[in-house]
Amino acid sequence: SAWRKDDSASPIDFDALPAVDVDVPAFYFNEQLSQEFQLQVDAGPLKGMVGFYYLDARADTAFDVRLFTTVAGLTAFTQANVDTETYAVFGDFTYDFSPQFSVSAGGRYTWDERTADILRQNYLGGGSPVFGGAGLPFGAPSTDFSGKANYKKFTPRFSVSYKPTPDHNVYASYSKGFKGGGFDPRGVGTNAPDLNGDGVRQDSEVASFLAFRPEEVDSYEVGYKGNLMDGALYVALAGFYADYKDVQIPGSVACTVAVGGVPTPSFCGIVSNAGKARFKGLEFESNARLGRDMMTPGDRLNLQTAIGYIDAQYREYITNIGGVPTDVAAFRKVQNTPKWTASGTLSYQTPVGDGSLYAGTTVSWRSKTYQFEIPNPYIDQKGYALWDASIVYTAPDDRWSLGVHGKNILDKEYKTSGYTFVAANPVTGAIINNAAGFPTPSLGREGTLTAFYGNPRQVFVTATVKF
Known part of the structure; x- marks a missing residue:
């Protein structure tokens, strides 16, 4: 069992100059609770374990992006709460066919649920009230989003091991990895494309724009570990190959946001699935x-x-x-x-x-x-x-x-x-x-x-x- 809670306040001065130009005061609040159960098995040539894992995590963020030298008193304020709830069942077993040869197999089934509440509001006349600023709301929110997404995946693992002597081991393995998708808490909903051409950004279009897909990888490894020269020299050599798809790339870029019909320079977060x-x-x-x-x-x-x-x-x-x-x-x-x-x-x-x-x-x-x-x-x-x-x-x-x-x-x-x-x-x-x-x-x-x-x-x- 594990529980963790932390909070911090970080003033980030991106331009590192006295002017208030890309200055970002920020609050971060995190809390998570996890629980894992394991049952270990030792039955002669068969050894392994089965288990269950649960995680409930909350990540709340609030920050200003103050661009006072671009437009006097212009601030883009973001309040984002992204929660994660994850369940997984897993098992991994090794069978020794002989003292020299072993085979292992395992798997994990994961259920992820991501919930997001994101508010993006522009201010004029100073920073947002959350950070003690005197700014007043400027136009409608650029993002006012609440959404939920679910992901699930089975990820297996296999390996073989051959020990010609107790001091030498040759092995090969394959495994699949999975990183859940989610929502970019810094995204700007009004910049979502109008996919159906009706002139109105539907909730589904904003959700699609702010969301990013899970990342997956297929990993292969072959290697050797051994003691040489009567134990005076230990050597480990491995070769690996990993094939990724839907790679998650977090990023921060300059962008233009339409505020009350007025194109306004601003800051946008973009988490994209780059590809392979x-x-x-x-x-x-x-x-x-x-x-x-x-x-x-x-x-x-x-x-x-x-x-x-x-x-x-x-x-x-x-x-x-x-x-x-x-x-x-x-x-x-x-x-x-x-x-x-x-x-x-x-x-x-x-x-x-x-x-x-x-x-x-x-x-x-x-x-x-x-x-x-x-x-x-x-x-x-x-x-x-x-x-x-x-x-x-x-x-x-x-x-x-x-x-x-x-x-x-x-x-x-x-x-x-x-x-x-x-x-x-x-x-x-x-x-x-x-x-x-x-x-x-x-x-x-x-x-x-x-x-x-x-x-x-x-x-x-x-x-x-x-x-």
Whole structure:
């Protein structure tokens, strides 16, 4: 059983300038209750479990988007409550045909229900009253929506495992994944297309516009895990392939909203089902105990390494350009997914009196990372490496320890995320510059290109005591 509740208030200054231009004060309220029951079975060669899972989650959001430099006192206020209720039954069993060969099979049936209440109201003369503003309602709500959607899916899993000896394991697996659909709490209902041409946006048309479909994936993996050299070397190697469809892509864009018949610049959230994507790659891990025949008893010198390669590509990415569905997959990247990652940790542990001393150093590296699906040379991060190190003394019987640690020792500057509201070519995503050579704003007068960086060099001491 689990229960969690949290709330927060976050003033977000998208343009990072003194002017009130794309300033977003926001409240977030979340509460969730989950319950899981499991029955585990151990009947000789057959082992496994069956279970039931339930989740009841509530996510309430309220925020202003203040565009005072675009239109004096213009605010787009959003109040969105999105609730999720999920049930699932599942089972997973492994049968050992012999000490060497095993087969596993499992499945999960999920029922999702999403309920949404979304209000989008424009104000003039200041921020919304919810955030202490003096603004007055300007026109009818851009969104006044209540709706419900249900999703259900069976997702299976299969695997086979062969152990020629207890130290070696070769395996292959297949599984299907499912992420439920829902409603975009930041969407603008008045921008929904008039599908039946009657000049009135019906509730069904608004629901279709704000909704996004479930995402599904078929995943395949083959691999090997084993101990070599009498246990001195552990190796794990895996190859994987994942085929996605209806990929859910969250986004925030500048848009125009008709308020009282007046085209008004504003902020719109868009969660779309881009289409298809394919991930394939390799992963390698190892742990080697070095020089064990040359060290004194109790000494331990280890080298841990990890290398990952992933080729992640959109095979179909449908977006609406001028009212025409267009496949722009050739110009889109999978965000926050570097093609290469690698790390290595060299550590040494030795007895000191009746205690022990540990010294270790880690170097990690990742190749170029795209922050969003549309490449952006201002906020995308090229490849970089980080260096960490630690020295820790542990007292006899593990009663207390004292450590000195360094992270990002070379004080590398690297971007981890960002915001972008600048004009770009709708197909290629190329940024459009103005006559002065700067990016053209798409929301607010100055436009927004903001990058957030990882932590700088950190050196700190830790101490632990066990009672």
